[in-house]
Amino acid sequence: xxxxxxxxxxxxxxxxxxxxxxxxxxxxxxxxxxxxxxxxxxxxxxxxxxxxxxxxxxxxxxxxxxxxxxxxxxxxxxxxxxxxxxxxxxxxxxxxxxxxxxxxxxxxxxxxxxxxxxxxxxxxxxxxxxxxxxxxxxxxxxxxxxxxxxxxxxxxxxxxxxxxxxxxxxxxxxxxxxxxxxxxxxxxxxxxxxxxxxxxxxxxxxxxxxxxxxxxxxxxxxxxxxxxxxxxxxxxxxxxxxxxxxxxxxxxxxxxxxxxxxxxxxxxxxxxxxxxxxxxxxxxxxxxxxxxxxxxxxxxxxxxxxxxxxxxxxxxxxxxxxxxxxxxxxxxxxxxxxxxxxxxxxxxxxxxxxxxxxxxxxxxxxxxxxxxxxxxxxxxxxxxxxxxxxxxxxxxxxxxxxxxxxxxxxxxxxxxxx
Amino acid sequence: xxxxxxxxxxxxxxxxxxxxxxxxxxxxxxxxxxxxxxxxxxxxxxxxxxxxxxxxxxxxxxxxxxxxxxxxxxxxxxxxxxxxxxxxxxxxxxxxxxxxxxxxxxxxxxxxxxxxxxxxxxxxxxxxxxxxxxxxxxxxxxxxxxxxxxxxxxxxxxxxxxxxxxxxxxxxxxxxxxxxxxxxxxxxxxxxxxxxxxxxxxxxxxxxxxxxxxxxxxxxxxxxxxxxxxxxxxxxxxxxxxxxxxxxxxxxxxxxxxxxxxxxxxxxxxxxxxxxxxxxxxxxxxxxxxxxxxxxxxxxxxxxxxxxxxxxxxxxxxxxxxxxxxxxxxxxxxxxxxxxxxxxxxxxxxxxxxxxxxxxxxxxxxxxxxxxxxxxxxxxxxxxxxxxxxxxx
Numbered sequence: 001x002x003x004x005x006x007x008x009x010x011x012x013x014x015x016x017x018x019x020x021x022x023x024x025x026x027x028x029x030x031x032x033x034x035x036x037x038x039x040x041x042x043x044x045x046x047x048x049x050x051x052x053x054x055x056x057x058x059x060x061x062x063x064x065x066x067x068x069x070x071x072x073x074x075x076x077x078x079x080x081x082x083x084x085x086x087x088x089x090x091x092x093x094x095x096x097x098x099x100x101x102x103x104x105x106x107x108x109x110x111x112x113x114x115x116x117x118x119x120x121x122x123x124x125x126x127x128x129x130x131x132x133x134x135x136x137x138x139x140x141x142x143x144x145x146x147x148x149x150x151x152x153x154x155x156x157x158x159x160x161x162x163x164x165x166x167x168x169x170x171x172x173x174x175x176x177x178x179x180x181x182x183x184x185x186x187x188x189x190x191x192x193x194x195x196x197x198x199x200x201x202x203x204x205x206x207x208x209x210x211x212x213x214x215x216x217x218x219x220x221x222x223x224x225x226x227x228x229x230x231x232x233x234x235x236x237x238x239x240x241x242x243x244x245x246x247x248x249x250x251x252x253x254x255x256x257x258x259x260x261x262x263x264x265x266x267x268x269x270x271x272x273x274x275x276x277x278x279x280x281x282x283x284x285x286x287x288x289x290x291x292x293x294x295x296x297x298x299x300x301x302x303x304x305x306x307x308x309x310x311x312x313x314x315x316x317x318x319x320x321x322x323x324x325x326x327x328x329x330x331x332x333x334x335x336x337x338x339x340x341x342x343x344x345x346x347x348x349x350x351x352x353x354x355x356x357x358x359x360x361x362x363x364x365x366x367x368x369x370x371x372x373x374x375x376x377x378x379x380x381x382x383x384x385x386x387x388x389x390x391x392x393x394x395x396x397x398x399x400x401x402x403x404x405x406x407x408x409x410x411x412x413x414x415x416x417x418x
Numbered sequence: 419x420x421x422x423x424x425x426x427x428x429x430x431x432x433x434x435x436x437x438x439x440x441x442x443x444x445x446x447x448x449x450x451x452x453x454x455x456x457x458x459x460x461x462x463x464x465x466x467x468x469x470x471x472x473x474x475x476x477x478x479x480x481x482x483x484x485x486x487x488x489x490x491x492x493x494x495x496x497x498x499x500x501x502x503x504x505x506x507x508x509x510x511x512x513x514x515x516x517x518x519x520x521x522x523x524x525x526x527x528x529x530x531x532x533x534x535x536x537x538x539x540x541x542x543x544x545x546x547x548x549x550x551x552x553x554x555x556x557x558x559x560x561x562x563x564x565x566x567x568x569x570x571x572x573x574x575x576x577x578x579x580x581x582x583x584x585x586x587x588x589x590x591x592x593x594x595x596x597x598x599x600x601x602x603x604x605x606x607x608x609x610x611x612x613x614x615x616x617x618x619x620x621x622x623x624x625x626x627x628x629x630x631x632x633x634x635x636x637x638x639x640x641x642x643x644x645x646x647x648x649x650x651x652x653x654x655x656x657x658x659x660x661x662x663x664x665x666x667x668x669x670x671x672x673x674x675x676x677x678x679x680x681x682x683x684x685x686x687x688x689x690x691x692x693x694x695x696x697x698x699x700x701x702x703x704x705x706x707x708x709x710x711x712x713x714x715x716x717x718x719x720x721x722x723x724x725x726x727x728x729x730x731x732x733x734x735x736x737x738x739x740x741x742x743x744x745x746x747x748x749x750x751x752x753x754x755x756x757x758x759x760x761x762x763x764x765x766x767x768x769x770x771x772x773x774x775x776x777x778x779x780x781x782x783x784x785x786x787x788x789x790x791x792x793x794x795x796x797x798x799x800x801x802x803x804x805x806x807x808x809x810x811x
Contacts, residue, residue, distance in 0.1 A: 106463055109529040170462065171470040171494070172528055240794065280464070286798050292465070347478050347527040412494070413470060 033082035040070050040078060044306045058401040060162045060305045067309025074314075083310050086303075093304035094158070095258035095272045096251070098185075100293060101157045102276020104175075105182045115346035120180050122338035123360065124153045124187045130334030131327055138323075143202065147195055148389055152331045152363065154188035155181040156400055157273070158308075159362035162301045163404040164413075171413035173352055177359040177404070180339075182273055185364065189270045193217040221266045225274025228257040232279055236287040247293060308397070317387060317394040324391025328363070331392075335360045352411055359407035362400020363393045441643050442658065444582035447672030448503070449703070450763070451578035452510060452696045455500045456681050456688055457491065457571040458521075458807075459538055461531045466800035468541045468569070470494035471530040478527060484520040485513045492557075493569065495541075497521070497532075503578070507696065507765045511689035518685045522808060531804040534688075535782070536606030536620035536680025537570045540796045564627065570620040571681040573603060573688055575695045576673035582639025584703060585667045588674045589633050590710050591702045592665050593718055596678050597725035597734060597745055598752065602691055602772055603679035604729050605782035608796060617729035617783040620680050621722070629655065630662040635712045642667070664722075674699075678722075683782040683806045690768035697769060698752075700759040707755075708738060721745075729781050749776045 047062030072080045110117045131152040135145035160181045164174050193214040200210045232253040239245050254272065261271040279288055293300075317324065336357035343353030408414040462469040472494045479488050487500040499517050504510035518532075525532050558565045579585040604617035616622065624630050636642050649655045658669065668675045676695055682688050701707070708714065717735040724732030730746040753773045760766045775781065789802045805811045 104464060106529055109463075112529070113527045172474045175462075175529060285793075286795070286801055347524070348474065349477060352474070412473070 033078065033085065036070065036078045036082065037086065040066060040306050040310070041302065043070060044302050048302070058163050058405045059166055060159065060301065061398065061401050063302050063305035064309035064312075064397060067306035068312050068314070069309075071310030071312070073310075073312060078310055083307065086307055089303055090307045091258050091262070091268065092255055093300035093307075095254045095268060096293060096297060096300050097158045097161055097304060098269060098272035099250070099254050099257075099276040099279075100297060101161045101178060101182050102273040102278075103280050103288065104161075104178045105277050105280065106179075107277060107281045109179065113346060115342055116176070116179065119338055119342045119346055120183045121187075122342070123180060123335045123357075124184045126334035126338055127184075127331045128153050128191065128334070130330040134326055134330045143195065143198055146198070147192070148327070150188055150191035150195060151389055152188075152327060152392070153191060154185045154364040155360045156362040156364040156396075157181055157185055158301070158304055158364075159397075159400045160359065160404055162305070163401050164408060165297070165301075167405065167408050167414035169408040169413040169415070171411060172348055173355050173359065173407055173411035174413045176348070176356050177407065180356070180360060182277065184360075185269060185273055188364070189221075189267055190218055193267075217267060218270070220264060221261065221270035222274055224257060224261055224264070224266055224271045225278055228253055228260075228271070228275040229278035229282055232275070233283055233287060237285070243292065246288075247296065251293075251296065312394060312397070313390060314394070317391040320387040320391040321395075323388040324393075324395055327388060327392045328361075328395050331363075332357075332361055355407040355411045359404045361396055361403040363396035442646055442669045444579075444585060444639055444667070444669040445672035446580055447578035448505065449578055449580050449584075450696055450700055451503045451505055451673075452507075452692045453501050453503050453576040453673070454510065454514065454688055454692050455498055455574040455576075456514075456534070456685075457496055457498050457573070458681060459533050459535060459571055460495050460497055460525075461533065461538070461800055461804065463529055463531055466531070466797045466804070468493075468495035468538050469530065471525075471528060472497045474528055475521070475524055475530060478524040479520060484517065486517040488517075488521065496569070496571065507689065507693040507763070507768055510692055511686065511768075514685040514689050518807070531801075533800065533803040533807045534605060534681045534683040534685075535571060535786070535803050536604070536618055537609050537623075539608035539786075539799055540611040541569060542610065561627070564623070568623050570606065570623050572620065572677060573679040573681045573691065575676040575679065575692050576668065576671060577676070577695055577699045578673050579667075580672075582642065582667065582669065583637070585669075585672075585674050586633075586637055586639060586642060587706075587710065588699055588702060589665050589667055590635065590637070590715075591708060592674070592676065592698065593632060593715060594708075594721075594737060595698055595752070596664055596718070597721045597732065598694070598749055599676060599678050599691065600722065600725040601729040601732070601745055601749075601781065602694065602775065603682050603687070603782070604726070605680040605683055605786065607783040607786055608790070608799070611796060613787070613790075616727050617781060618680050618726045621678060621726050624662060627662050629660055631664070632715065632718060633661070633663045633666055635710075635715065637710060680782075683785065683803055684809070685807070686809075687782070690772055693763075693765040693768040694772055697756050697759050697763055697765045700763060701756055704759070714738065729783065730776050730779050746776050746779075749773070 044063040044066040047066045048059030049062070051057040051062040052059050068074055070077045071083060072078065128149045132145050132149035135148055136142065140148070155177075160177055163169075164178065196213045196217070197210045200213060232250060235249045235253065236246055239249055254275070257271055257275055258268055260266075261268045336354070339357040339360070340350060340353045343350050346353075348356075405414075460469055460471045460475065461467060462471075470493075472490050475497060476488050476490060486502060489498045489500065491498050499514075499521065501510055501513045501517070504513070521532055561568075577588065579588060600618055600621065606618050606620040607614060607616060609619045614622075634642075634645050636645055646655075646658070655661065658666070662677075664678045665674060665676050667673075679691055682691065714737040717737045721732075721734055724734065725745055728745075730744070730749070732745045734743050734745045734748040735741070736743065736748070750773065753769060756769065757766075760769050785806075786799060786803070790796065790799045793799075802811060
């Protein structure tokens, strides 16, 4: 194309156009959204480094802030539709994070140390109970309160994974934090799916619907997870132990699994976490040992948090800040009690168990999606409760990374621990 | 990481203050008593990379009574276990196995794996964290990359001596047998993700330190004290811990300490090495087979290098007869000389196992290479090392 143009500048027509500066863009220049996406990455990098070097704060906080600043809520440089258009990127990023967190979970550990399973079930149950109770006290309808409580069970996989990777954290607090986070995300999803049964019961739906809807969600997602894990392991078996090749193969299977989950109306959270967990559990020959997402993973984490920041609904959340704080506090207490109480039998000191409970604070960005879903299904979930959940998410989105960073640093798990 | 030997806390009864006074007093200990220290690797279960786990693991082990002693080291990815003082091989082996099991049970609760081996095959040294305590900080500042590259894991064998002169005789007469210990324990063929072509690459890391090598050729404890006083006056050292010699007297314990062994892949082999040391010591102290002379040490570095590089296939120059032989033949000949002493000490069984190992070239390093050949994965190799430590393969 270019060569062609260069070859024909002498025709009279072209000559005339030249004088009109036809080759210049219209003013003001309409930058494609791609430009602002690049700017978003640069701004996120810069802010992330700034926070890390000057304030020793987690970089992901910088990504969220950069996203919020460039997003439709503040400057509007990235428009609502542009953010919407980037949803596939967000989905893939979320898929990678969930898969990677899942692959860090060792189910065999639960068998060797059953107290961890007990702790995990109890911290989720207590968090559910605490949030449910506080909402019931202020007169929320039971089904709606239960939906909010189910959302509150999950710790953010993205925050926990991103901060522990950023800090190159290793050790008991990191390991347990990742384990509990993956498990409570699974419980949260299962609880949420069960609520559909409750909903259908209230709406006098048939037994088939009551039973089938949650079963399809849960079992379907697990089946997809197992199929994807088996496919990945089969591919790795043939590809051999080279890390870079393995990483790309894993990336491919993750993207396919995300797409299939969405196409089949299954849960991306459950399918991808499950895929990670099962890849690890079924990997008898340890093919998967070498896979690490490295820079690619880092890029997706950055995109994930920047886009989450861009999608934050600040004004809506601001209206319910106090209520959000209440939920966040109840949830924190519910999680802390069992984790600390069972410290000794599970083989940890009280001090480190307390740090684990601090690390469990960040609420899941997945919660935003769930809340939106809940609002569309239960009109009574309504904007108000949606706002409360959003406020809790906002608080814990900003405080969450700080909490995880604090926990990892104080425990000595972080590479830069004192 | 052996600079840690400096930071090692001395047992209360061992008169650690001796080092601070002018003359080193050699504590009396039961002749031919043995004890073992093992530095072990702590790895995570996912990629089998070194992980930070020592303090949690120690806290968990200490909750209930257990044999031996479990101690922290310079990095959180290393743990040291030390046996008590033993007179017999079988009780030492039993204690080592019991310690292995106690450690294994605790590690299982924390999802941490324990393994032997002289070096982690693929840990990346720039990533090793030197603990931010003044002592470790000082070592890191002084030695630069050496301190970090020194994430290596060794076995130390202590042999009790009744007095300092005997200890010095043992230090110098054992020098000839250093290649034996190197080859028997060699288990660090891989370093920083690559095959080093060495059977024990760990010793190369040790050799880089200025006060490594061998002890000065003095035969009387009083002369040794003069040497030590000079070195202290010169400001070269502060205490005995600053010497990283291959074999050194340990006056506060009343022992001679052999420090050239990689940590073997199994506790059984670690115990067998102690039995070999005990039997050799009995042979040397009772038969006094050589008149010590400095010329006997001319072949020291050559023989040591050969065994690090080639293990049993290495060339060995007999410093007395000045003949070349393979280390394998030298070991076979030594085993014959040790027979009556092995009978006396009831160490025939472990010595037979070691002799067979030399004959069949069945070193830990070779085992590691063959495992790596199967999968081409160093991660998997570490996993197999952990299984071997537990006695599963």
